[in-house]
Amino acid sequence: MSDEIVELTASQAAAAVHAGELDPGELFETYRARAAADTLNAYLWVSDRTPAGPPAGEPAATSSPLGGVPLAVKDLFCTEGVPSQAGSRILEGYRPPYSATVVRRLAQAGAPLLGKTNQDEFAMGSSNENSGFGPVRNPWDETRVPGGSSGGSAAAVAAGLAPWAIGTDTGGSVRQPAALCGIVGLKPTYGACSRFGMIAFASSLDQAGPLTRDVTDAALLLRHMVGRDPRDSTSLEFPEPIELPTREDLRGIRLGVPDELVGEGGGVQDGVRRSFEQTLELARGLGATVEPCRLPHAPHALSAYYLIAPAEASANLARFDGVRYGLRVDSGADLVSMYSRTRAAGFGPEVKRRIMLGTYALSSGYYDAYYGTALRVRTKIAEDFRTAFQSFDFVVTPTSPWTAFELGAKLEDPLAMYLNDFCTVPMPLAGIPAISIPSGLSEGLPVGFQLAGPAFSENRLLAAAYALERAIGFDSSPARRRDPGGSTP
Amino acid sequence: MLERAQVDHVARLARLELSDAEAERMAVELSKVLDHIEKIRELDLEGVPPTSHVVDVVNALRADEPTSSLPREVALRSAPEPVAGGFGVPSPGAGGE
Structure with missing residues (x-):
């Protein structure tokens, strides 16, 4: 029975619970046991018991919208009384006194916390190798990275160690980790989900999003994540309910392919390009038109991003100073030495790099040349998208230029690592939603196909992704068939 | 190219103690990243306003009503050095700024 349970998508499992065919306790225990036997290092903490019942005042699993289907949560979401370390040694063992709004909403809707997933430290990375608690392995090939920074969430869902998960983008x-692990990942419109209780990296860019086995699961999870939260003044009421997708064709849908991201400059791998072009063919077969589009400033998005995000991070991470929580390195020093030594001991190399880069970009004499310029480029990138969406419904690209690479392959070259994000950074700079769906395999490794739409177009995005998903027919089961206690078959 | 002295200055601003080896490596790595980033300074951005927020929102204010907050003892539970209902810190000392 356990294998049959794991073969159900989260939505199917919820439906089985609603129909009285599946006991929510057995469902939770099946995943709890698999998560506890994790050999991918996807989890940093796993619940040690099946929840006795729903949260106080909430309906039983059989009548809750999410059916008691357990949820894996990226480490940086605060979870009351449960370790929330953002993948960093500076927060080792930190158990917050409150939970993130998104986690609380999902628990109330019937998705209890299964475990906390590994990540790049403070979400800074594209391979999960920057975790303070060791790298995560990709279930498709354990010598390779799962992507990042939500690599633990992606690997857990792909390997069937969780029915679904949330991360941050x-x-x-x-x-990107969804693409490298062969699952679905959605970054919502900026402000769609509350950031309250997410340990902040870059506040003008951070958004929570679902990582799921299919598009329907992503829609179901997102439905219960969105909404205004008085505790996050940048959060907004989503203008319409999130619908479960049913669309089977793409008639009348205009897809734009930006040469700036997909052309020679992007360094897209041959196998990734083949899968991308096959998917465009399938889209045409479903009735879509596919034309080149222009995003003239997109090649500069990466540069703008690597100024804006580190600048915001350098301010956000100032709070880790050994005073209110987490690590303190004291040794009888004065106050400033205590700050500097605590941060030296608690942060890993990539976090230090980004703090340095951000502090430099904000420092006197460089502020306008770097940070100010980056904010102007950001304006142009958002304009480029607005112009493109006058002629196109969606902009499409490969999610990542590469499939999963080998552990250690890019670790010594920060710039090469940053290029992972070439096709994914323009969207958060513009605040718009984008989804990655698996489009096939290249040499046995998953490839992701990305669709981006205007702000608050999530329903249309999910509908189009669903139609494509059906046409692609990706088989995600090989990653779940590995023995959770052993190696890949 | 970032000079070693600039690295030391920025590290002081960031309250980050770097070893000699770390500071040397940081100068090389950050220079490489900055060389790539420099290209955006060639763009013509005359008259382009900087982005302050990506979604059009005017005045996101909530009602000014007092609500309960974390009890003091709960807020102090994770502190490395709770002292008399507050956060204890080392003396700013002679080297303080």
């Missing part, structure tokens, strides 16, 4: 941290 700042420059691609939901979409």
